[in-house]
Amino acid sequence: MSLKILEEFPDWLEWLNINLQRQCDALELKNILIQNGFSHQSIEANIALTLGNLSLHDKKKAKNIDFLSLSKPHFTQTNYSCRVHQVVNTKLQLYLIYDFLSSSECDDLIKISRGLLNPSTLTIPSNDKNFRTSQTAHLSMPDNPVVSAIDNKICHCLGIDKSYAETTQIQRYEIGQQFKQHTDFFEPNSKEFQRFGKQGGNRTWTFMVYLNTVKQGGETQFSIINQNVIPQQGLAVVWNNRYPNGEVNYDARHAGLPVEDGEKLIITKWFRENKITTH
Numbered sequence: 001m002s003l004k005i006l007e008e009f010p011d012w013l014e015w016l017n018i019n020l021q022r023q024c025d026a027l028e029l030k031n032i033l034i035q036n037g038f039s040h041q042s043i044e045a046n047i048a049l050t051l052g053n054l055s056l057h058d059k060k061k062a063k064n065i066d067f068l069s070l071s072k073p074h075f076t077q078t079n080y081s082c083r084v085h086q087v088v089n090t091k092l093q094l095y096l097i098y099d100f101l102s103s104s105e106c107d108d109l110i111k112i113s114r115g116l117l118n119p120s121t122l123t124i125p126s127n128d129k130n131f132r133t134s135q136t137a138h139l140s141m142p143d144n145p146v147v148s149a150i151d152n153k154i155c156h157c158l159g160i161d162k163s164y165a166e167t168t169q170i171q172r173y174e175i176g177q178q179f180k181q182h183t184d185f186f187e188p189n190s191k192e193f194q195r196f197g198k199q200g201g202n203r204t205w206t207f208m209v210y211l212n213t214v215k216q217g218g219e220t221q222f223s224i225i226n227q228n229v230i231p232q233q234g235l236a237v238v239w240n241n242r243y244p245n246g247e248v249n250y251d252a253r254h255a256g257l258p259v260e261d262g263e264k265l266i267i268t269k270w271f272r273e274n275k276i277t278t279h
Contacts, residue, residue, distance in 0.1 A: 003039035006046050012038070016046060025191065065273050067246035070204055073238070074159030082157075089225040091251040093240035096229065097157070100236035101150070106211040108146045110265055113137040113170040120171060120179075123192050133177040134256070137170045139267075154207050154269050158238075163275040164200070170211070171256075173218060173264040179256035181223065184270060185241045185248045200272030202241075202248065207269045209236045217260030224251045231264055246273075 006013055012033070019029055026047050033043045075084055075097060087094040101109075116137035126132075141147045147168065155162045173179075185203045186193040193202065208220070214231040221228050222239075229237050241252045256264075 004037045004042075006033065006038050006042040009038075012036070013046065016043075020047065065246060067204075067242055068244045070160075070242070070273075071240055071244040073157070073205070075157045075238075080157075087222075087225065087227055089227075091225055092222065092249060094222065094225070094227065095236075095238045097236035097238060099234045100153075100157070101209050101211070101234045103233060105146070105150060106209075106233050109139075109150065109170060109267060110211055112139065112141075112144065112146060113172070113265070117170070117172055123186065123196055128180070130178070130180075132179045132182075133173075134179060135172045137172075139168045139170060150267075151269070157236075158205055158207065158271065160205070160271050161275075163277050164204075164271050164273075166200075166270045166272065166276065168267055168269045171266050171268060173256065173259045175259050175261065175263070178258040181221075181253050181255040183241065183248070183250065183253050185252075188248060200276040201274040202272065203270045204242055204273055205238065205240055205271045206252075207236060207238050207271070209267050210234065211265040211267060212263070214259060214264045215262035217258055218262075218264040219257045221255045221257050222253070223255070224253055228257075231266075242273075 006016070016029060016033065020026065030043050030047065034040065071093060073095075074080065075082070075095070076086075082100055083098045085096045085098070087096065117135035118137070120132050120134045120136040122132055139147045151162060151165070151168055154168075155165060171179075184206050186197045188202070210231040210233055212231070213233045218231050219228040220231070220237055229235075239252055239254075241249055243249050
């Protein structure tokens with residue numbers, strides 16, 4: 001029996017294009033078409049054509065975003081009040097901001113998180129039950145003066161309007177808990193992006209602050225640039241998940257190493273390329 005050519009079946013071709021636009025898994029779609037008698041060559045050619053057009057569409061949208069300006073945050077200006085250290089390397093924009101939060105601000109946030117913590121989740125499912133073992137609290141509290149003041153402080157530090165910011169989160173790690181190597185951005189052209197990036201687009205900057213000094217362990221590890229950051233109360237760790245041309249930066253992979261003694265508490269705030277909310 002001769003194999004069918006996809007271009008000769010407009011209904012099936014439309015089905016393929018629609019599901020690729022929905023960011024369904026291309027391999028699953030290919031297997032369905034093979035089971036229905038279509039040739040490998042015609043399937044692969046049309047998948048490549050559609051994905052290429054989708055990629056071009058995304059790049060046209062990205063041209064409206066000034067990623068070069070976004071790569072020059074406010075805190076890199078000479079008049080910024082806190083001491084800033086840039087981790088020098090050629091792969092990743094990574095900064096340490098010392099004493100970004102005071103001890104009282106850190107303590108207030110820890111108190112607010114009590115009773116709100118739940119097991120942390122993943123945007124991509126993993127068979128490794130030890131991949132992320134922390135607890136998380138979402139501080140969706142616009143009327144709380146402490147949370148509101150710290151949100152404003154972070155946004156001012158980066159020079160990004162809060163309409164581009166996700167809700168601030170607190171994570172708590174007990175002894176042995178960790179978050180294995182991962183990226184913060186959503187994988188482009190994936191089910192993960194389809195689910196989490198529909199509003200606001202992909203992530204740009206990550207702004208993380210240690211709320212306590214960890215007795216031992218719990219470092220934030222950027223393995224690609226051979227940099228481990230030791231948790232110190234009030235220290236902010238800030239990095240750009242994109243290159244200045246807007247492409248996602250896989251060298252931003254990082255891990256929260258296991259806590260060996262005591263506990264680790266942090267806040268994390270992510271920013272998007274488009275507005276999430278209006279104020």
